[in-house]
Amino acid sequence: MWVVKLGGSLSHDPALREWLTRLWEVGGGRVVIxxxxxxxxDAVRQYQREWRFDDLAAHNMCLLAMAQYAILMQGVVPELVLASNEERIRRALRDGRVAVWVPTDLMRTTPDAMTNWDVTSDSLAAxxxxxxxxxxxxxVKSCTLPSDCSLEGLASLGIVDARFSAYVxxxxxxxxxxxxxxxxxxAGSVA
Incomplete structure (x- = not known):
């Protein structure tokens, strides 16, 4: 099984449709997006600056942000299956489908190591x-990547989140x- 994280920065890019279509075409039973x-x-960041609520609330709101993007993805390619937990992900894969993770099961009532801005969807994918x-x-990121750059280097450039290299x-x-x-x-490497 392969996990493919599609960056939110692709949400206005035609490449999103191409990635989703290719993953659906070749990833049935093997890919979780x-x-x-x-x-x-980004709206959560703005609201947090304005209202000064804690990172726990921001974390839960960002999980809902990821859920919205997951629904957008399924709207673009309706054959994708939304799945909020491991059981539903595995069921979609057993059925030969491509699952899109809706991470609402990670909502928290108390702060922990995940409930801060150093942990984004990159680390959650890990x-x-x-x-x-x-x-x-x-x-998958929307930017051009520097050649021969370590994960720590990508984190220092802000391409992956600050905790990603620790998670992997x-x-x-x-x-x-x-x-x-x-x-x-x-796409060729999945097939």
């Missing part, structure tokens, strides 16, 4: 990959970061 937060999460015992985690440090799966323009190379 993790949505970023995109504009929906957490899910570990939970599902995935073979591979692919992070001892991973038993392959971790790759792609640019949105890499869709054709990726």
């Amino acid at each position: 993790v949505p970023g937060g995109g504009d929906f999460a 957490w899910l990959s570990s939970s599902l015992n995935a073979e591979r985690l692919m992070i 440090r001892d991973a038993n799966y392959i971790v790759e970061v792609f640019s949105k323009d890499d869709v054709s190379g990726y």
